[in-house]
Amino acid sequence: MGRTPTRVGVVGYGYWGSKHVRVLNSLPDVEVTVIDRDEQRLREAMSNFPNVRIATDIADELEALDAVVVATPPALHASVSLQAMNAGLHTLVEKPLATSVEDAEALVTAAETNNVRLMVGHTFEYNPAVWKLKEIISSGELGRILYIDAARLALGRYQYDCNVIWDLAPHDISIVSYLLDEVPHRASVWAQHNIGNVHADMAYLRLEFQNSGAPAFVQVSWLHPEKIRRVTVVGEKKMAIYNDVSDNERIRIYDVGVDPAQVDEGSSHDYPVSYRFGDIVSPYVQFREPLMLQDSHFIECVRTGKEPQTPGQRGLDIVKVLAATDVANSTGAPAETGASLVSASGAGNGRVRP
Ligand SMILES: NC(=O)c1ccc[n+]([C@@H]2O[C@H](COP(=O)([O-])OP(=O)(O)OC[C@H]3O[C@@H](n4cnc5c(N)ncnc54)[C@H](O)[C@@H]3O)[C@@H](O)[C@H]2O)c1
Known part of the structure; x- marks a missing residue:
């Protein structure tokens, strides 16, 4: 039956x-x-x-x-x-x-x-590539995270009832909060409207996290010639890029880095840093539709x-960050989000995963 x-x-x-x-x-x-x-x-x-x-x-x-x-x-x-x-x-x-x-x-x-x-x-908290990226960060392979950069750009679907931040950035704010196990406590915004006279259609956000210390920079746009869905995590040891529009290499781990160097004052060709170059590895991530x-x-x-x-609380926390972007955008100063620092979000704990 x-x-x-x-x-x-x-x-x-x-x-x-x-x-x-x-x-x-x-x-x-x-x-x-x-x-x-x-x-x-x-x-x-x-x-x-x-x-x-x-x-x-x-x-x-x-x-x-x-x-x-x-x-x-x-x-x-x-x-x-x-x-x-x-x-x-x-x-x-x-x-x-x-x-x-x-x-x-x-x-x-x-x-x-x-x-x-x-x-x-x-949806991105149910995305196996995002789970993989979190696994890589949590394993310590990248070392201490210095910053995360996210870009969600395209010739996008202009909305009547919200600006590009409220339309697209919920994804990136939820992704970076999930990756760092923490919701941003402060947001700064640079936004502009270019077409029509209503909502901002491109914006840059800087999100600050109290515990992890690493900021996240988010760029969103409905006015961009190329479709870009990318999250870059820069660590002290290695760096990783999650490219959601790639067919078969959605995650790449770059064994590259930059270290401070002893500067030889006598040489005009020395850099103040030294560079490390190594393999670029793309771990296999089985495709399963996030939706x-x-x-x-x-x-x-x-x-x-x-x-x-x-849960709803997770949605509320992300809305608090979005509301802070409105304040930051109108005042031109960073705005506190008031979101719970560690928001309920269990997908990060792998419970949905097979
Ligand atoms: N998770 C994701 O990746 C993702 C992607 C795109 C859109 N979205 C979200 O999905 C939602 C819908 O976006 P969309 O792009 O499909 O919009 P849309 O404008 O294409 O569709 C909205 C539909 O709602 C209908 N509608 C409006 N008022 C209604 C009402 N009172 N009762 C019943 N139907 C009503 C409209 O007729 C229309 O068919 C938005 O909240 C958007 O943020 C999520």
Whole structure:
């Protein structure tokens, strides 16, 4: 006899919601309802996935679901998620968890009050290449980490309701927090809007971490000719690059480094440092689709009641960092994030991994 199906509504069948529908619809004993206000989007969903149910308003479906995935534009995350959790539905919310700290806090409280699981879709915390990078850092192979540099650039999808930082940087802030086991306590920003008159479309962030001491620099842009998804970790002994757009060498470890040197005052050709050069190694990382790992984990949490590895609190911490970038951007000075230093995030402990 089969298991009772888990009934999941995907709210928002846009660019990313359609990927959730593909993934969830492929899982055993999961019944998917696509909910979108736009009937054209629903016709597309039916044509791509003839077995899914469709609906235009989540309010009509609350009784018929066990859980929802909220993949609407970010400004609607809070209201849709509150509606779902107040009806007793477990809720996976796309990043960013909400568009203000107050809304994100309200979501964390609603999950507690209603005793439902709240999870945030920090997809890169379910990415085997990111797990591998963390493993390399934790093993000490790179030595003391001096800094991390992340770049997420492309001719990107301009958003109506948020700037490029709130759209793209949640990924990088979650990645660097995961790698360093710590959420940044201070943020500085240099941002600019180039097209139209609304939101910044390119930005540089400097994130400071209290315990690790190594800062992270994050560059995000919707206005860049090349698609770049790269995290560089510079250690005292070695350096590593995670290139998410590479097919078969997503991680490379460079056995290179620079040491301070004794300067011979008499020689004009000496550098104040000496260089080390060695092998470049690319460890094998088996490809497993992060969204599949993430959504399978959500379904497992719904079924077993266990706490997600990227719970609401994790989403709230990243929203606090994003909110600090707004303050830093408007004042021109570094802003404190107020995020918990060590945020709940268990994917780092490898519990999702096989
Ligand atoms: N994790 C990732 O890697 C990743 C990647 C891209 C986007 N996202 C996130 O996914 C979310 C959706 O982004 P997108 O690019 O797919 O946006 P999109 O604009 O392509 O799609 C949004 C969809 O939501 C629908 N919608 C709007 N209001 C609704 C409502 N009240 N009820 C039901 N449906 C409603 C719209 O009709 C549209 O089909 C955003 O939060 C974004 O940050 C995450």
